[in-house]
Amino acid sequence: MSTEEVKVEAEVEDGAAAAAAERGPADAAAANADAARSARPKQRRMRDMAMSMAVLLVPIGLFYVGWEWVASDRQVSVVDTTENHSTAASLGLAAIEPELSEEWKAISTDLAVDGEQVVLRTGYYSPDGHGLQLSETNGTAADVNEDLTGAGTPVEAAGIEWAAYESDDSETWVAEIGGETVVLSAEADGAGELPELAEGVAAAAGA
Structure with a gap:
């Protein structure tokens, strides 16, 4: 190369x-x-x-x-119903305090007075966790709830004949006890506990 x-x-x-x-x-x-x-x-x-x-x-x-x-276990706020019951009694209502187990808790109370008309309401939290209410008045069921009209469906509980009214979200029982109108109401899921509340009311009222 x-x-x-x-x-x-x-x-x-x-x-x-x-x-x-x-x-x-x-x-x-x-x-x-x-x-x-x-x-x-x-x-x-x-x-x-x-x-x-x-x-x-x-x-x-x-x-x-x-x-x-x-x-x-949910904690609920318990209210003292003594004052409203005492006032209602002084106005002539029986002011029924149903005989229930300690598992029933009073969670609301209301007293409405309109002239001579008196309506006492007490709300309860049931053992199964439902809301129920006991109302009593010297007026009519319509004074407690204006939707409670007509005869209703007869229901017997605690030896008392009740008129039952059902709606989509609640059930209500109405009876006359001792000359007063007693109204028991429950949310739809708690309707099964109405008989127990009725027993407590009947026992307390001596019905």
């Missing part, structure tokens, strides 16, 4: 090496860009998956919190 040929070959090799050196950083940058692009969809998928899990877990968490509250 001549000196000229050797020189030409060396120049070619040097040029190839320089070109390779120039391509190296560019190729590396391109590879990094490709890796970054491929990583971004994975990051988005992970983020989307985390958000989806959060959407599922939040209602589940709320369900368990609600269930724990329902299943636990």
Whole structure:
């Protein structure tokens, strides 16, 4: 090989090496860009998956919190009915205090006086966790609840004949005891405890 040929070959090799050196950083940058692009969809998928899990877990968490509250022994605020009962008695009402177990809690009381008309209401929280109400008046059932009209459906409980009225969300029993109108009402789910309340009323009234 001549000196000229050797020189030409060396120049070619040097040029190839320089070109390779120039391509190296560019190729590396391109590879990094490709890796970054491929990583971004994975990051988005992970983020989307985390958000989806959060959407599922939040209602589940709320369900368990609600269930724990329902299943636990709930504390209710008990009210003192003495003052209203005493005032009602002074106005001529029997002011019946039904004979019930300690599991029944008085949670509301109201006394309404309009001229000679007196209406005494007492709300109870039952052993099964339902709301019931005992109302008594020297007037009519309509004075307690204007929807209580007509004969109602006869129901016998505690030796007393009651007139039952049902609606979508409640059941009400009405009877005359000792010359007064007694009204027992319960939310629909608590209607099964009306007989027990009626027993307590009958025992207290001596009916």
